[in-house]
Amino acid sequence: MMSEINNMPNVIVNSLEDFLDFYGPDNIDRKVAIDLLAEVIPQKFLNERSERFGLEWRNKSDIHDYLRRPIFGTLSPFYEEDVDANARHYAIQGDNLEVMKILEKAYFGKVKMIYMNPPFNIGGELIFDDSEGYMDRYEKYVTDKSASLSEISISAGNSHSKWLTAQYIRLVLARNLLQPDGVVFVSIDDHEFHHLRMVMDEIFGEENFVASFVWEKRYSPPPDTKDVGYVHENILCYRRSEDFQAGLLPMTEAQSGRYTNPDGDPRGPWKAADYTCRYTAKERPNLYYEITQPKTGKKRLPKKTRVWACSESEHLKNVEEGRLWWGKDGTNPVPAKKKYLFEIRQGAMPKTILGHEEVGHTDEATKELREHVPGLKISAKPSRLFRHLLDISNATSNDVVLDCHAGTGAMFEAIVSQDSVDASFPQLISIEFPQWLPDFEGNLFDALVKRNQSCIEKYERPNEAVSYLKMRRSNFRLWAGDVDSNRDYEEQLELHIQHVLPDSSPSEVLTELLLKAGFKLSANVEVIRLGGKDVYSVEDGAVLICLEKEVTSELINAMADADPLQVICLDEGFQGNDQLKANAVQTFKARAESQESEIVFKTV
Numbered sequence: 001m002m003s004e005i006n007n008m009p010n011v012i013v014n015s016l017e018d019f020l021d022f023y024g025p026d027n028i029d030r031k032v033a034i035d036l037l038a039e040v041i042p043q044k045f046l047n048e049r050s051e052r053f054g055l056e057w058r059n060k061s062d063i064h065d066y067l068r069r070p071i072f073g074t075l076s077p078f079y080e081e082d083v084d085a086n087a088r089h090y091a092i093q094g095d096n097l098e099v100m101k102i103l104e105k106a107y108f109g110k111v112k113m114i115y116m117n118p119p120f121n122i123g124g125e126l127i128f129d130d131s132e133g134y135m136d137r138y139e140k141y142v143t144d145k146s147a148s149l150s151e152i153s154i155s156a157g158n159s160h161s162k163w164l165t166a167q168y169i170r171l172v173l174a175r176n177l178l179q180p181d182g183v184v185f186v187s188i189d190d191h192e193f194h195h196l197r198m199v200m201d202e203i204f205g206e207e208n209f210v211a212s213f214v215w216e217k218r219y220s221p222p223p224d225t226k227d228v229g230y231v232h233e234n235i236l237c238y239r240r241s242e243d244f245q246a247g248l249l250p251m252t253e254a255q256s257g258r259y260t261n262p263d264g265d266p267r268g269p270w271k272a273a274d275y276t277c278r279y280t281a282k283e284r285p286n287l288y289y290e291i292t293q294p295k296t297g298k299k300r301l302p303k304k305t306r307v308w309a310c311s312e313s314e315h316l317k318n319v320e321e322g323r324l325w326w327g328k329d330g331t332n333p334v335p336a337k338k339k340y341l342f343e344i345r346q347g348a349m350p351k352t353i354l355g356h357e358e359v360g361h362t363d364e365a366t367k368e369l370r371e372h373v374p375g376l377k378i379s380a381k382p383s384r385l386f387r388h389l390l391d392i393s394n395a396t397s398n399d400v401v402l403d404c405h406a407g408t409g410a411m412f413e414a415i416v417s418q419d420s421v422d423a424s425f426p427q428l429i430s431i432e433f434p435q436w437l438p439d440f441e442g443n444l445f446d447a448l449v450k451r452n453q454s455c456i457e458k459y460e461r462p463n464e465a466v467s468y469l470k471m472r473r474s475n476f477r478l479w480a481g482d483v484d485s486n487r488d489y490e491e492q493l494e495l496h497i498q499h500v501l502p503d504s505s506p507s508e509v510l511t512e513l514l515l516k517a518g519f520k521l522s523a524n525v526e527v528i529r530l531g532g533k534d535v536y537s538v539e540d541g542a543v544l545i546c547l548e549k550e551v552t553s554e555l556i557n558a559m560a561d562a563d564p565l566q567v568i569c570l571d572e573g574f575q576g577n578d579q580l581k582a583n584a585v586q587t588f589k590a591r592a593e594s595q596e597s598e599i600v601f602k603t604v
Helices: 001-008 012-020 030-040 062-068 096-107 133-141 160-177 192-206 314-319 362-372 383-393 410-416 444-458 486-495 506-516 553-561 578-594
Strands: 071-079 091-092 113-117 126-128 152-156 176-187 209-216 233-240 268-275 336-340 400-403 429-433 466-474 526-532 533-538 542-544 565-568 599-603
Touching: 012 096, 012 526, 062 176, 071 096, 071 126, 071 429, 071 506, 091 410, 091 565, 096 160, 096 466, 096 506, 113 160, 113 383, 126 160, 133 466, 152 192, 152 336, 160 192, 176 192, 176 209, 176 383, 192 209, 336 553, 362 383, 362 410, 383 526, 400 410, 410 429, 410 444, 429 444, 506 542, 526 553, 542 553, 578 599
Parallel strands: 091 429, 091 466, 113 176, 113 400, 400 429, 542 565, 565 599
Antiparallel strands: 071 466, 126 152, 176 233, 209 233, 268 336, 526 533, 533 542
């Protein structure tokens, strides 16, 4: 392929160079990049047609444009009073594609579990239109309660191609966000299941397929059933890499009941394990030896057809450590080995069939929702289902979980409803679109907020506070590269003299800069006083962010004395004083050289 580049028109060469610049090895999987590359180079410029196994659809090449599209949005507090710096969880109102792109740099390779519940692409559904102008459409919809979702969406069910493109883009971003031992779960029905499986094989690799779970979402067929009662949904599960290890499920009472402690062993409950194995004395002569019954003193050999399960040296160690059980009166001729509960990886192995008795059903989900948001009629999933998936993912308090289609917040209830005193709660980031709901005062995100707050009160989890954010247009004016006259260029330049939007608050600008600099939403930020100005100190002074509209030499010197790794200032803070900006560059450079370090200074 590369040998043919010189024979291609310049426009193709430029596209190829642009493609290679954008997709580095850390940004996208090599196999995915190769497939996308084949889409942007016309086949007539290749020696042979590239025949590859996979799923093809109309306009699949558009995926490349969506992935490299600039980020037009940012995140800002949903409520003006929502500045809870101690919040562990985050709920974001917005389109999940743009929000995932906003979060990508800060959370690249840092998410343990991702759950996705995309539209199933059946009749009656609507899918948000991701094409050009999406931000204008989104802003119009979110500010007008009378707006129809159909005005900003595409109809589901009439196009596999548009649905596949939408899911492909989001799955690529999901893959980028997962940490090496991370896992993604995607709910889907049989309508698009086979297509989605092929897309996920392409993105994650067939070798990273974990399982296809079948959730029994109803305990009986719906009343309008004609031929076969449809009572299930599928949940596709893929890992990021072989580092993932599925967690065990909590032990049932029947399973834990097998472990007892009849002799009061201080090491706790145990169950008896066979002390012989299936091998013969001829096959395993080293396992054919005499043992001594401690109470009677009699010597005993195992059967020649079934020898001891361990070597003689290991047997003597078992005797020394008191790991053998000789019966209630201690006179059994053959012992059993104690298998202690604390020594095993406790729990039940996950199964691909998720019965409604084990993980709940839709009726249970409806009752759960109405307890928190009375009167709301909307399809939901039971929190027990998400608790089950969280257990399989092995997510702990140090992990981040991302729910890309949060609905009314069942995942949050699954996390905070754990009844264990020392429950380990992962950090949750929820994303939901603000779809206006009939017979409800507000939209779907408002319902999520209401349920979250209700769950915190019900389960008495004040330490599991949620910070609410909303997607909005960037605080910085974006350069329009499609201007076609000198006058347009002059207008663009004038706009960028003061490129921070006038209605942007310092907290909104700060949040956007933190995410663009690669800091999580939970980054530690303090306001400190330097050179008579307020400066934001990030992660104990590693980064200093100054949003002052007037930067002085005293401020520059004070920030240099603080010896940070990086300093970010607003360009308009220099008020056109190029000499002051040049002096700032030299000040930070000199400080770095004297400390044999490096201070990165940039203006935005």
